[in-house]
Amino acid sequence: MRLPSFIALTRAYRRAHFDYHTPPGVDVVAKGFDAERFVERLAEAGCQAFNFFAKDVFGNCYWDTKVGNKHPHLDRDLLGEVVDAAKRRGLRVIAYYNVMDLINARKHPEWRHVGHPAVPGSEGEYICLNSPWIEEVFIPELRELARYDLDGVFFDFLYMRQPCACKWCRESFEREAGEPFPERAEGRGWRRYIEWVRRVNDRLVETACSALHSVNPQLLVAVNWAYTPRQPGEPPECLGYLTLDVDETRCPVLEASYHAKYFDGLGRPFEVMITRFLRWWGDWGLKPLEQLLAECASIIANGGACNIGDHLYVDGGQDPAALELMSKAFKFIRAREEYLASSSVPYVAVLLSAASSWAQGRLLADDAPLRGVHLLLLESGVHHDVLLDSRLLEGLHEYRLVIVPSQRVIEPEFVDALREYVAGGGSLLVTFDSSLTDGQLGLGELLGVELESEEPLELGYIKPLDPGLVRGLPESPIFVRGKFLAVRSVEAEVLAERLEAYRPPRTGLGYEDWLGAGYGSPVEEGAAPAITIARRGKGVAAYVAADIFRTYYSYRSWAIRRLVRNLLDLLIRDKLLEVEAPPTVEVTLRRSGQRIIVHLVNWQASRSPSTPLMSEEVVPVPRVKLRLRLERRPAQVKLVPVGEAQLEWLYEDGWLEAVVEGLKIHSMIIAELAEGEGGA
Secondary structure: OOOOHHHHHHOOOEEEEEEOOOOOOOOOOOOOOOHHHHHHHHHHHOOOEEEEEEEOOOOEEOOOOOOOEEOOOOOOOHHHHHHHHHHHHOOEEEEEEEOOOHHHHHHOHHHEOOOOOOOOOOOOOOEOOOOOHHHHHHHHHHHHHOOOOOOEEEEEOOOOOOOOOOHHHHHHHHHHHOOOOOOOOOHHHHHHHHHHHHHHHHHHHHHHHHHHHOOOOOOEEEEEOOOOOOOOOOOOOOOOOEEOEOOOOOOHHHHHHHHHHHHHHOOOOEEEEEEOEOOOOOOOOEOOHHHHHHHHHHHHHOOOEEEEEEEOOOOOOOOHHHHHHHHHHHHHHHOOHHHOOOEEOOOEEEEEOHHHHHOOOOOOOOOHHHHHHHHHHHHOOOOOEEEEHHHHHHHHHHOOEEEEEOOOOOOHHHHHHHHHHHHOOOEEEEEOOOOEEOOEEOOHHHHOEEEEEEOOOOOEEEEEOOHHHHOOOOOOOEEEOOOEEEEEEOOOEEEEEEEEEOOOOOOOOOOOOOHHHOOOOEEEEEEEEEEEEEEEOOEEEEEEOEOHHHHHHHOOOHHHHHHHHHHHHHHOOOOOEEEEOOOOEEEEEEEEOOEEEEEEEEOOOOOOOOOOOOOOOOOOEEEEEEEEEOOOOOOEEEEEOOOOOEEEEEEEOOEEEEEEEEEOOEEEEEEEOOOOOOOO
């Protein structure tokens, strides 16, 4: 029996995507493509669902369209052939649709995205998503596409990622906002424009869903990069699942982990797309197998499905080595599949304030502090969730610690909730400019500090005073290559001081601001609070006056990581999971019914003078030790997959103590609890 698309895709952890952007002048398009053989090979490789092109970046359609621009050299219904072949073999097909439509942008220059004169680089040669293209091309094409026996549609670039000042955007903004279109990228008018773009993005998703569902209500809709940390918000119900292709020009394993963790916190089915390429899209090189497996491991350890991207050759053929690589990755996932349907166990929460992201005045928000705290916690072996404020508000009291990483704008409702959370026994860690409005820290009373001034320089030092913070650190103050706020303690205990960086008198000579020339040396006089802690009711609220997580993301100081890890030990008073492992190991804690699952993901980068960072061979970790709080002795504890590493365990005094030897890339410790028993 063919399962409904939603159920089938939710269970599909092994997915593929095939790019086929083919310029109109290519006359060999699909000449070597055999739909039956293509699908047969995917089925043999273990693929469960795949994206296939319906419309490429140029605007070429790959189905028998009556309203769109079919590729001029395509003499067959390519999409239809693939859908029919996949249906016979039980594979799910998602149609890929790119909205840039360069062909129509050239045919109709009045529909083109023109950018904003105050934002350099915002112009583009693609369609404006506020133009008549929506009604005249987009909606008719989608209704036509929805008549195929598809499982869903995957949209690329269905959001405004650059500001636009075309006539359609100007007229629409002025009609909806009731004020003139902003000519400068600043001030109240610009903030209203950013808010308007957010509404436009939501409306685009609703329009696409409505057009497709008017023909086939069962179609699943996904929008690449929608509702991610760079444009956060609650996804509408009409979206079938969340998706993005991670930026592999950074660190692919880290990117996969970060975005999977955030998507998991939205409580919706999701996939993370990676590629088989050595250097992301536009490349034909093969990624090392163990690198690809590590990326898959980070995704499934955080609750997601893996979608592996590839290119078809210009004539529609496939790279056999790429298919073999994909097949090995699918085998890796299949060996773990029984234990993947699960949910994260609440422990440490990291807040993403949607209002703070949009208040930056950028269409794509800067999420560096969020990335930094994720990286630091990951490398410290601390299980955590990254949560949108609306999501965290629902389960705030389930967490032992809440971290607010430089979220300048926090909704009043959430500020009140944090006060109640701490008073009830929760632990809170706030950094830098979180809740900073009109020269005041909105959380200042809770934190026991007052703002004196914003420091202009991005240099300083933290000198730990509390013995608990000093553990494992050198005696010298810790250099912080980032911004500080000047605060004074009102009711908080000072755990660490901020030392200023020395600034030599300037005489006009070169190199006077070079760190090796005295500039940046620590100045002991006039020390101010850097880390404070205030006890409120049954809980505690700590504050770090530095932009510590942004700093860690750009300046990977092991001392900063150790300092913050020591601070976390002071704040998390009721430990749930303790891990002894090198920073290369990511740990997540999840639950499925009566199963408690600890994922261990190991990855190290090879030497490289440039990004992206890759690993040809992941070196096993000799020993990982952990302690997990369980109320009762588990009925069974095992390591999955069997035979890839060794596990020893014992249960004593409410703790499961486990040692894993020879961790290669990914292993799961499965603790089976008796029916009705509590656990993590």
